[in-house]
Amino acid sequence: MVDSLFAPIVAACIVAGVSALMVVSAQGAIRAVVALLAHSLSIAALYALLAAGLVAVGQLLIYSGAIVVLFLFVVALLPPGGRQVGSALPRLLAGIGCGFVLLAALATAVWPDLSIGIPLAAAGPGTLGSVAGVGHQLFDYNRLLIPFELTAPLLLVAIIGAVALWRRQGAPS
Amino acid sequence: MLATSAVLFAIGATGVMLRRNPVAMLMCVEIMLNAGNLALVLGARSQGNDAGQAAALIVLVIAAAEAVVGLGLALVLFRNRDPVDVDQPRSVRG
Numbered sequence: 001m002v003d004s005l006f007a008p009i010v011a012a013c014i015v016a017g018v019s020a021l022m023v024v025s026a027q028g029a030i031r032a033v034v035a036l037l038a039h040s041l042s043i044a045a046l047y048a049l050l051a052a053g054l055v056a057v058g059q060l061l062i063y064s065g066a067i068v069v070l071f072l073f074v075v076a077l078l079p080p081g082g083r084q085v086g087s088a089l090p091r092l093l094a095g096i097g098c099g100f101v102l103l104a105a106l107a108t109a110v111w112p113d114l115s116i117g118i119p120l121a122a123a124g125p126g127t128l129g130s131v132a133g134v135g136h137q138l139f140d141y142n143r144l145l146i147p148f149e150l151t152a153p154l155l156l157v158a159i160i161g162a163v164a165l166w167r168r169q170g171a172p173s
Numbered sequence: 174m175l176a177t178s179a180v181l182f183a184i185g186a187t188g189v190m191l192r193r194n195p196v197a198m199l200m201c202v203e204i205m206l207n208a209g210n211l212a213l214v215l216g217a218r219s220q221g222n223d224a225g226q227a228a229a230l231i232v233l234v235i236a237a238a239e240a241v242v243g244l245g246l247a248l249v250l251f252r253n254r255d256p257v258d259v260d261q262p263r264s265v266r267g
Contacts, residue, residue: 014215016177016207017177017180017181017184018183020204021184023188023204024185024187024188024201025205025240032197040208043210043211044213047211047214047229050214050215050217052226054228055233058230058233059210063203063207063236066237067203067236068240069241071199071244072245073245074247074248075196077248078251092191093235095190095191096191098190099184099190102182102186102187103179103180103183106182106183107176110178121192128218128222128226130218134223134227136223137223137226138194138227138230138231143224143227144228148227151234151235154234154235155234155238158238158239159241161242162241162242162244162245163246165246165249166245166248166249167242
């Protein structure tokens with residue numbers, strides 16, 4: 001069971017890491033969006049391998065379906081040939097340095113738990129990740145009901161905010 | 174796999190610091206959110222508990238809201254200024 005899952009998990013991890021690097025380093029916006037699509041697909045595959053089917057489907061629908069397409073629309077709406085500001089060398093070095101410092105901090109934080117990714121057999125699939133189980137967590141008053149319900153007004157406010165931002169800018173002055 | 178999550182988070186944070194194009198910065202933020210979500214789902218798997226997966230779903234929804242507002246801001250920036258640099262503008266009211 002675990003052995004049969006090991007190779008796909010490692011492959012998906014590698015794809016996720018490489019595509020994330022491509023998103024960061026891509027020059028053209030379209031290339032970055034396509035790399036982001038590959039990244040979200042590999043993350044969805046990881047969710048499915050971790051017995052999180054519902055989250056995997058949500059990732060496919062929301063990320064690959066909605067967010068990446070939204071990014072594509074924005075890239076298509078951008079004025080062509082707009083001048084891009086490149087990153088200066090000090091900024092490049094500072095960013096990479098900060099990235100390594102952050103990576104070191106995270107590594108020290110997760111080092112004691114680093115092995116929990118591999119011995120997965122301890123918690124057999126069972127009913128983990130079933131729609132009923134996740135739904136029970138989401139709609140139980142004592143668990144995640146209130147955060148879950150608060151996401152509805154959050155989305156509404158986000159939509160209204162985006163439309164208001166655009167309309168105010170679009171109005172002839 | 175936790176290592177993958179940490180590496181992805183660091184890559185995303187580096188991207189946010191490096192890129193000056195707001196759309197690219199938003200993509201890097203999405204990578205960071207994905208890394209956090211991966212850690213949540215991994216915790217759910219290793220503990221045998223559904224709560225982490227439910228939290229990951231909520232984070233997905235919040236990521237969608239963040240992308241909507243962030244892309245709206247990016248479009249406004251792109252419309253108003255020819256060389257787009259997130260460090261330059263002091264207001265987005267045009």
